[in-house]
Amino acid sequence: MSLTGKHILSSDLFDRDELERLFELADLLVPVARGQQVTRVLEGAVLASLFFEASTRTRLSCETAFLRLGGGVTSTTGMEVTSIAKGESLADTSRVVSGYCDLVVMRHPEVSSIHEFAAATNVPVINAGNGAGEHPTQALLDMFAIHREFGRLGKTVDGSRIALVGDLRHGRTVHSLVKLLSRYDDLTIVCVAPDELNMPAHLLELAAERGHRVEESDQPSLGLKDADVVYTTRLQTERFKDRPLPYSDDFRVDAALADRVFRSDAVIMHPLPRDGRPGSNDLSPDLNRDPRLAIFRQTDAGIPTRMALFASVLGVADEIRDSLRPARWYRPEYVGPDDAPFYK
Incomplete structure (x- = not known):
């Protein structure tokens, strides 16, 4: 084509x-x-x-x-x-x-x-x-970054476990990314979000129809375990300005969570911008020197x-x-x- x-x-x-x-x-x-x-x-x-x-x-x-x-x-x-x-x-x-x-x-x-x-x-x-x-061009660069990271690690996208965490309902980057991921084979796609911020059902159905295992969890400490890729997203507050939503500290992806739960060869990603202010429930700056953090390699892609x-x-x-x-x-x-x- x-x-x-x-x-x-x-x-x-x-x-x-x-x-x-x-x-x-x-x-x-x-x-x-x-x-x-x-x-x-x-x-x-x-x-x-x-x-x-x-x-x-x-x-x-x-x-x-x-x-x-x-x-x-x-x-x-x-x-x-x-x-x-x-x-x-x-x-x-x-x-x-x-x-x-x-x-x-x-x-x-x-x-x-x-x-x-x-x-x-x-x-x-x-x-x-x-x-x-x-956001199709973001999804393209995300997949290109995953390919390069997996190439360095001697892994393939096929058969991998991909965890998406955060505001999956309003996050357009993950919407496009799920569509590209579904073009690969034998994936486990784990969606980790509060009930109010779950991935839209039609995208989960698309991935399942293409033969992938789809899991949902509202507990990051469980859903992110053993993932090859941990793709974090921020709370899209501009999409629901007058409607506060529960978003607990459990959704802060920081060094303590990563050391406790993540694989040693996990790839940690974020489409940016991330909210690095104290108390925000996003990807924490205390991971900046962790070699698993790929966000700047991701943006370079x-x-x-x-x-x-x-x-x-x-x-x-x-x-x-x-x-x-x-x-x-x-x-x-x-x-x-x-x-x-x-x-x-």
Whole structure:
């Protein structure tokens, strides 16, 4: 299946063969993402980066990925600085913006927004988050990160135990991730959340229909035991502003819980941002020096994965290998102060 010219609105679009092809291309692009090599396959192309909802990682990662491929970026952030604040419809905005660019990446707080926008345009649209719906490019980078972590550990995704913990009802990243995970074989998918924040039933049914074991638990100390991947999410308070929900200290994933329950070779992930303030029930900063913590390796996976997707959607993926050349500028060693020794 070719992705050229296609809208990327949902993780439903990707089968296993397409995932493997994208990850092979992303591996090739890792040195470009790190500023060690250069390609200009999208020279002259323009990305419209439309973020009507707050974003740091996704917006900067998408824009950087397009720039690393040699393209240009035009952008807007926030509802209040666009003509939508004047009453313009998404359809009108879409039709106008499509005349300015070759590809659109959009985030919007309403679930239906991305479909309305894509229906009105003649350029490919990529979903960067539609409310509590989906986040397909995050799921792609999450799966790419899992592949790289498992490759280092000598493990395979097939047959693994994947635990998802936190606000699974409103967390769009896990919604898209479950769809991609279900493309693999013989998984145990464990959903750990309070009753009010359980994974939507249709996603659990999808995984079960594709032959996976699905478990649910409201006790992290039990549900996270023996998981190959522990994927944590924050409480999506912006999705239910006036409706406080019970979310106990049991859902704080910290060093004490990890040392007591997690496998020694577990991969600890989080789509970020995490709430690291004292008393928050999220992924704790006291895990920062734990080599099992993969959150920054995970975010680093975003640029090569999105580069691979953009190149595929714009039909230049086959040109990348022959276009690569060394970068001429200075680059420091590609590690951070808390990175594990194996991460080079």
